[in-house]
Amino acid sequence: MSYNFYDFNNALQQRNEYVEDRLRDGSPVVGLSYDGGMLLLSLKHSQRKVYEIYDKLMLGAMGKQSDIESIRLAAIDAAHREGFQRSEDDVSVQRLVGFGLSPAVKRVYNDNNTIPLTFRGLFAELNATPADDLYFTLGYDGEFRNTKRYAVVAGTTYASEQAEESLKDAHLGNLEDTVKAALRAWGIARTQLAPLPEKLDEDGEEITLPPTPEEILKTAFEDGMSVEAAILDRHTKRESRFRLLRADEIPAL
């Protein structure tokens, strides 16, 4: 049977829809740098969301847990193999995501006989100053992009853009303010999945506004979700820079 351009386009569209539908309601992950380190923050029901990958690398992800696991372990394996056979200093997020994970994820996406990975991840690499910190977001199709200082992965591109907009002017010195800003950004990323209609609806009644970030956080906590946040500490003397935050380190909004 011949395979024409329409089939090809259609197949891709269906694969995208399959994944996007499952990611849309996922819990976003916010990455934000401050003087003392970098923070990844999300809200979760029970499964872990933020992971240590290597000495100066961590990952926060949304998607199917099984798919997150396989990418997490692939990242850890690749980083540790490189770090041992060459040097810890040669493990970078650019090489890990750009040359290691992205092509592998893309191969899975391109293979029409497999189910695509339901995954959207945010890799964070700690550097000397907040301005040098790197964030790489990796999608289910293998596409990646990098930003500095902050990044958000969310249910839709629009949502992550809105949340990132709220972080644009953040100049953060301490952890508490950083967590607050990240929580707000999570709320924005969770609610603003698509642009609001600009005008009042036909009957002249006001459209229902989506809940504010504070309201959506309140609802999430009432639903039994809890904050999971981890930092890579810029100045620690401990062996591991990665640390999950304790409950008392999460300020109330």
Place this chain on the structure above:
Amino acid sequence: MTDLLQPHSGNFAALTGFQLNGLAEGPIHGTTVIAVKYKDGVLTVGDRRATGGMAIMYDKAEKVLSLDDYTLISISGSFSKAIELVRYLRMAFKYYERSQLQPMSLDGKLNELGKLIAGNMMAAMQGIGLVIPILTTFDTKKNEGRVFFYDGGGARFETAEYAAAGSGSTQIRGAFEYIGRTKGPFREMDRDTALREVLTLLEIAADLDAATGGAAKYLPLAKTITADGIADIEEDVLRSIVKTTLAAEPAMVQG
């Protein structure tokens, strides 16, 4: 799927293909290291000398190295193998914790080290590349310091009080017993008292063993492990104690 998406489930040796006996034997050897328990945990010291045959190769060697926040390994014997072994273990422990989302147990860590030494035994029996480490740790579950040593075949022993390894260790073994019986057990001493005894022992080892470096040129390396983790003993504390443990003044000056 691809190679990259097939994980190694925490097995670092399989991931990296590492084998200690596959490494070449370097000519440089480390000499004397000592570990004792004291009131708050464990104290570990090592001289700074590394030798190659009859030559002193290096006088600033670091032979007390951290494996994680609560574990130190003190190395003697083949320097090249020991350094590679430490590098491997440090990363293997981290790899396990990161991939398995829980730290490796103390017993798991001790077995990992034993396996490596056992794997190196064939080379060690031919007289090359023997590594005899002391592993000291603070057991956070039992809330006490613990001291382990290994023989060349990888057998593990836990000691109640002290351990010493390296070329100068046999000369001072009896002195540990003497101190324990006359001055009381090390595990009841405070840090500076234990440190004074141990630095004296190291100085005696340097006097009786040609390969062990004394404190005259470079200060020894001394670290503690307590409930708060690993800490270096400050140089001025070391210096003031070393001044009193060195065999007074050089004989020539005394006349």
